[in-house]
Amino acid sequence: MTQLLPRGVRNRNPGNIDFNPANNWIGQIGKEPGGRFCIFDTPENGIRALGKLLQTYYNKHGLRTVAAIIKRWAPEVENDTDVYISTVARRCGLASSEPIKDIKNQQVLGGLVLAIIKHENANYEYPVAVFAEGLRRALA
Template identity: 55%
Template sequence: MTEKKTRGVRNCNPGNIDYKPNNQWLGQLKPDPSMEKRFARFDTPENGIRALGKVLLTYQHKHGLRTVKAIINRWAPSAENDTAAYVRAVEANTATRPGAEVDLTQPTVMAGFVKAIIHHENAGYVYPEAVLTEGVRRALL
């Protein structure tokens, strides 16, 4: 029996980033409403992880969001998510105290953040470490 993949894993978009025509992500596939109506699709999970990391960096650099809570509140609004549980999960995965500032330009911090988001968005799915590491590396270039 084959394992049923979550939407994020199927789309190689483990952060479930919404498709927006203005975003020209590296490795983003052309939209195909017969396959996916809302979310972006990528050619590889590494490019999907790269996009996830780039969005997080934008939150930090452009919007000045410095805590897990601030970043996750923007990433996963409470209208669609249990944001408090999401924040706790990311804080636990990154060994971050509630309210502490994070620096997403640090590869280990970014990797912990991305891993926690992927786990939360994809029903506990875990990518091989090499895939995660390469996606984070691409995000931080």
């Protein structure tokens, strides 16, 4: 029997971004049936949306630490946010309250995106080329 892939992977939405009709993400093709999350046409465009949303948190909302970003990304009402924060910070090699200096730095954004994907999708990892292209699109 084959194991069912995590929802974020099935939806090609590895950040599990909520569907909002006001957001017109590149490659967004709808909302999961009976659910609340976006579906993307390719995982690269789902990775792109995740990266773009993190940049919005940093630039528009002034969220400059892993703790601040994850508190918004994964609210305590539906997540164990403290565990999420420590997991992402550890995977990025940052302290949870350490200021992120440059969200447009490929290693910084890539580390955050990868850590969130792994946390949201039971440690699932995309092929290197797929992840690299999604990150490239997020930074474009």
